[in-house]
Amino acid sequence: MDAGLKRELEAKVHSGERLTREDGIALYESDDLAWLGGLAHHVRTVKNGDVVHFNVNRHLNMTNVCAASCAYCSFQRKPGEKDAYTMRIEEAVRLAKAMEVDSLTELHIVNGLHPTLPWRYYPRSLRELKAALPNVSLKAFTATEIHWFEKISGLSASEILDELIDAGLESLTGGGAEIFDWEVRQHIVDHETHWEDWSRIHRLAHEKGLKTPCTMLYGHIEEPRHRVDHVLRLRELQDETGGFQVFIPLRYQHDFHDSKDGVVRNKLMARTEMATGAEALKTFAVSRLLFDNVPHVKVFWVMHGVTTAQLALSHGADDMDGSVVEYKITHDADNFGTPNKLGRADLLDLIRDAGFRPVERNTRYQVIREYDGPDLGRRETPQAMRL
Numbered sequence: 001m002d003a004g005l006k007r008e009l010e011a012k013v014h015s016g017e018r019l020t021r022e023d024g025i026a027l028y029e030s031d032d033l034a035w036l037g038g039l040a041h042h043v044r045t046v047k048n049g050d051v052v053h054f055n056v057n058r059h060l061n062m063t064n065v066c067a068a069s070c071a072y073c074s075f076q077r078k079p080g081e082k083d084a085y086t087m088r089i090e091e092a093v094r095l096a097k098a099m100e101v102d103s104l105t106e107l108h109i110v111n112g113l114h115p116t117l118p119w120r121y122y123p124r125s126l127r128e129l130k131a132a133l134p135n136v137s138l139k140a141f142t143a144t145e146i147h148w149f150e151k152i153s154g155l156s157a158s159e160i161l162d163e164l165i166d167a168g169l170e171s172l173t174g175g176g177a178e179i180f181d182w183e184v185r186q187h188i189v190d191h192e193t194h195w196e197d198w199s200r201i202h203r204l205a206h207e208k209g210l211k212t213p214c215t216m217l218y219g220h221i222e223e224p225r226h227r228v229d230h231v232l233r234l235r236e237l238q239d240e241t242g243g244f245q246v247f248i249p250l251r252y253q254h255d256f257h258d259s260k261d262g263v264v265r266n267k268l269m270a271r272t273e274m275a276t277g278a279e280a281l282k283t284f285a286v287s288r289l290l291f292d293n294v295p296h297v298k299v300f301w302v303m304h305g306v307t308t309a310q311l312a313l314s315h316g317a318d319d320m321d322g323s324v325v326e327y328k329i330t331h332d333a334d335n336f337g338t339p340n341k342l343g344r345a346d347l348l349d350l351i352r353d354a355g356f357r358p359v360e361r362n363t364r365y366q367v368i369r370e371y372d373g374p375d376l377g378r379r380e381t382p383q384a385m386r387l
Helices: 001-016 021-029 034-049 089-098 119-130 143-153 156-167 182-188 195-207 226-239 277-290 307-313 344-353 378-379
Strands: 051-054 057-060 106-109 138-140 170-171 212-218 246-250 296-299 359-363 367-370
Touching: 001 021, 001 034, 021 226, 021 277, 034 051, 051 344, 057 089, 106 212, 119 138, 119 156, 138 226, 143 156, 143 195, 156 170, 156 195, 195 212, 212 226, 212 307, 226 246, 226 277, 246 277, 277 296, 277 307, 296 307, 307 344, 344 359
Parallel strands: 051 359, 057 106, 106 138, 138 170, 212 246, 246 296
Antiparallel strands: 359 367
16 A cells, blocks of 8 residues: 555544545555554544453354355254254253353343244243343344244234344344355355345344344455445444444354264365454454444454454454353364353453453443453563463
8 A cells, every 4th residue: 555545544534534435445455454453443442442341141042953054154953963953942041040150241142043943932032031031131133033033923023023122132143244245145145134134124123222233254255345345334224223333343264173973064164264363453453444333343252262352452343252151153263272261350351461441341332340451560470361
């Protein structure tokens, strides 16, 4: 990137001027990661100061049986396959109650598109989970699942959301977005929920008062221009509704360990390489710079590794996803020992060691507790992470 264009983009960022599609593509073409990170860090600091948010959450996947066979997905199973499972609601409640430790504030629920489970299973499951965990927010279902519920119930998305909200739903999840551009999407997604329905469902959720996250799966067969297009579609919808509270870039994962049944379900793996740490940091930085109307950018440490996650906090991210115990949708694919659990104390250490001040939040980004910032004594005398 020539010096003149750099100065032009710097001026736009520092004046708060909205960046264009061409600006986003130019930013991705830059190899000056320190410069990109500095610009993104300026924006995240203006929006969020020295704060890094986190929450205490658990993930619950009630079934991995799915009618779709998306090219990147190793989670899905077909009925009758080894390792296919579907929980009875009582079993899901029992498992969720066992997670109710350490001041849990959020339960994150995503499932496969089960071909035979009745629609009533889903609102009933939320109602019983909420009764068992009245102080825990239920963040449940992707827009793809809501679209599936329309198909199996005959109800509209508006009616479905009303019933789920009445049962205790506080937020949708951000999944099912992947990459919206059809040039890429037709090769990676095996269900009927594309931009038109994904955006319709989140628009409805926002109209009903829900705040939702939005995501982007990057680092597979897409190009930087597709990432830019993806973010700008979300930015335009955010201009309309204001309902997105956080953007989450998700790194596409290879599976280094085959499934127990020996079947490799990730159809993209043979022709792709995972995004490097540098590419991940660039994606966070450019996303933060383009997505000027979303307050938060989250790094999901499970999919990036803790070291890259810490670095992302200086490249635009201001949220480090919570104390996940088990995440079944993807595996430990970064191949350098990413833990499957970080407790509150671990997250506090990681955030402070990265130079930021931890703030515990709930699902709606309301502050639960503020903590002291970096402990200089601890940083001068490194200690082992508590796992």
